[in-house]
Amino acid sequence: MTSDSPALAVRGLAKRFERPAVDGLDLVVRAGEFYALVGPNGAGKTTTLRMVAGLLRPDAGEIAIFGIDALREPIAAKQMMAWVSDEPMIYDKLTPLEYLEFVAGLWGIDPAASGEAARELLVSLGLEGHLHERCEGFSKGMRQKVALAGALIHDPRLIILDEPLTGLDAVSARHVKGLLAERVRRGGTVIMTTHILEVAERMADRIGVIAAGRVLAEGTLAELRQQNGRTDTSLEELFIALVDVEPAA
Numbered sequence: 001m002t003s004d005s006p007a008l009a010v011r012g013l014a015k016r017f018e019r020p021a022v023d024g025l026d027l028v029v030r031a032g033e034f035y036a037l038v039g040p041n042g043a044g045k046t047t048t049l050r051m052v053a054g055l056l057r058p059d060a061g062e063i064a065i066f067g068i069d070a071l072r073e074p075i076a077a078k079q080m081m082a083w084v085s086d087e088p089m090i091y092d093k094l095t096p097l098e099y100l101e102f103v104a105g106l107w108g109i110d111p112a113a114s115g116e117a118a119r120e121l122l123v124s125l126g127l128e129g130h131l132h133e134r135c136e137g138f139s140k141g142m143r144q145k146v147a148l149a150g151a152l153i154h155d156p157r158l159i160i161l162d163e164p165l166t167g168l169d170a171v172s173a174r175h176v177k178g179l180l181a182e183r184v185r186r187g188g189t190v191i192m193t194t195h196i197l198e199v200a201e202r203m204a205d206r207i208g209v210i211a212a213g214r215v216l217a218e219g220t221l222a223e224l225r226q227q228n229g230r231t232d233t234s235l236e237e238l239f240i241a242l243v244d245v246e247p248a249a
């Protein structure tokens, strides 16, 4: 590991189910970037991120997290990152504070230190009124926020999120976006998939467009525009032009 290693470097990543889902994908995300992965349904975004998070073994390819070979040293790699799935699992019988204390304990964090961090995280996500309620009565959005707080409790340098804003109301989405932007301001790296192109356009430093298991194009919005010879078009228009799908009526 070197201090100038990218947060994520993926080379030749491949995974096949019935058909290839990820097909020789290359991706580099620099430390301190907010990177959005966009692409049509079935493009291979989730499969890519699941392999990066160590949840799925690639058929081929290399994955390095801050220079650590994630396939050879999965535990060291996982310590650097957080994975937030689009279907988060939390323990219903615990309150958010208890859940975060439990997760912090798994990471070996001293409860005295984790308690304050847990409270801060939950408050920043708008859960201050629910710190002592059991999660079993929580809405999907509240559960998503508790899971996100749990993923961040060990202060990971790389945060990987699959569709973190789906199902959140506007206020909750703002809390989550604010928290992620804050992490990046403090030097963290965020990689997230989203179908909300406006979010990618507004929040991401760089955007990767994936289709058929490969990165079709990537760059800042300005670079994507330039690559496509369209100077002032929206990401949505670029996306449709790139992946060659008809806009919904």
Ligand SMILES: Nc1ncnc2c1ncn2[C@@H]1O[C@H](COP(=O)(O)OP(=O)(O)OP(=O)(O)O)[C@@H](O)[C@H]1O
Residues within 6 Å of the ligand: 017, 018, 020, 021, 039, 040, 041, 042, 043, 044, 045, 046, 047, 048
């Ligand atoms: N566990 C699995 N078993 C079989 N096929 C799978 C599995 N996981 C993913 N696939 C297939 O791999 C392809 C890529 O799926 P993936 O979920 O990575 O796409 P995605 O870009 O995240 O799509 P979406 O935007 O719809 O979430 C799809 O054809 C999907 O059906």
